[in-house]
Amino acid sequence: MQLYTRDVGSGTPLVLLHAFPLSSAMWLAQREGLVSRFRVLTPDMRGFGGSPLGAEEPSVDAMADDVAALLDTKGIDRAIIGGLSMGGYVTLAFCRRHADRVLGAVLADTKATEDAAAAREARISIAERLEADGNVSVLLDDLLPRLVGPTTMQQRALVYGRVRGLVQSTPPLAAAWAQRAMAARPDSTGALAEFRAPTLVLHGAEDAIITEDEARSMAEALPNAELIMIPGSGHLTAVEQPQLFNDAVTEFGAALTRTLR
Ligand code: MLT
Known part of the structure; x- marks a missing residue:
C-alpha cells in the first residue's frame, strides 16, 4: 500500500497521522509551522485523501504497517511518529509493532484503551450506514458537532467550516473501513510500560470525545511521557489551536534532539 503523502522540509523526520474522518489536509x-525544524510527512491513511483503500481486512495494525512501508519508501530509518485520535490509535499500533523505528511519539487527543462493547456496536452500525447510504450524512449529523470545542464553535467559524468541508469530502467506504478498524483495535494499555521512546501527550481541555482522565492515565502509564493540556480547544487541537500545538511539538523535538547528540 503506497500512502499518498505530503512531505515537506528537512531535519528530524516527523510523521503526523490524521484523525477520523479527515485527511492529511488537517x-x-x-x-x-513545523517545516523549519522537521521533515514533516503527513500521509493520507488508506482510502482517505489521495490514498487507495486496498483489500486488507480493517485493522489499525494494517494502518501502522502502511506507515512502516512509507518510511521504507522514503529511506527513513527512524522518525518521531505522531497522531491525533484515530492517528493516535495507529501511532500506538506502530509503537507496538515497529518500536525500533520510533525516535519519539506524539499522542494527541487519543487514548490507549479499547472500545467498550456499546461503542464497538455503534461503530459497526455507523459503518453499515456509510456502506448502505453511500454518503457521509451520518458523520455530519452525529460526529461533526463533537469534533471541535465550544470555543471554536463560538469564535472560529472559519475553522469549523474547514472541518465540516473535510468531513464532507471523506469517501464513505474509507470511513466505514476505518470504523471497523477502530472497533477491532486491541487495548494498548498493557503495552505502554514497554514504550521507552520519549512521548508527548497533548489533550484539548474541551475535548468531548476523549476524556482528560483517559489522556492522563495513558501519560501516567508511559515510562517517559509528558502531558500538556491545550486550553480553548476541543478534540482537534492541531486545527483549533495550531500555534500551541506546534509550540509543544517544537519544544519536544528540540529536547529529543539534545538527548540524541
Ligand atoms: C477521531 O477523531 O479520530 C475519532 O473521533 C476517533 C474515534 O472515533 O475514536
Whole structure:
C-alpha cells in the first residue's frame, strides 16, 4: 500500500497521522509551522485523501504497517511518529509493532484503551450506514458537532467550516473501513510500560470525545511521557489551536534532539 503523502522540509523526520474522518489536509498549519525544524510527512491513511483503500481486512495494525512501508519508501530509518485520535490509535499500533523505528511519539487527543462493547456496536452500525447510504450524512449529523470545542464553535467559524468541508469530502467506504478498524483495535494499555521512546501527550481541555482522565492515565502509564493540556480547544487541537500545538511539538523535538547528540 503506497500512502499518498505530503512531505515537506528537512531535519528530524516527523510523521503526523490524521484523525477520523479527515485527511492529511488537517495538518496544514503543522506543515507550515513545523517545516523549519522537521521533515514533516503527513500521509493520507488508506482510502482517505489521495490514498487507495486496498483489500486488507480493517485493522489499525494494517494502518501502522502502511506507515512502516512509507518510511521504507522514503529511506527513513527512524522518525518521531505522531497522531491525533484515530492517528493516535495507529501511532500506538506502530509503537507496538515497529518500536525500533520510533525516535519519539506524539499522542494527541487519543487514548490507549479499547472500545467498550456499546461503542464497538455503534461503530459497526455507523459503518453499515456509510456502506448502505453511500454518503457521509451520518458523520455530519452525529460526529461533526463533537469534533471541535465550544470555543471554536463560538469564535472560529472559519475553522469549523474547514472541518465540516473535510468531513464532507471523506469517501464513505474509507470511513466505514476505518470504523471497523477502530472497533477491532486491541487495548494498548498493557503495552505502554514497554514504550521507552520519549512521548508527548497533548489533550484539548474541551475535548468531548476523549476524556482528560483517559489522556492522563495513558501519560501516567508511559515510562517517559509528558502531558500538556491545550486550553480553548476541543478534540482537534492541531486545527483549533495550531500555534500551541506546534509550540509543544517544537519544544519536544528540540529536547529529543539534545538527548540524541
Ligand atoms: C477521531 O477523531 O479520530 C475519532 O473521533 C476517533 C474515534 O472515533 O475514536
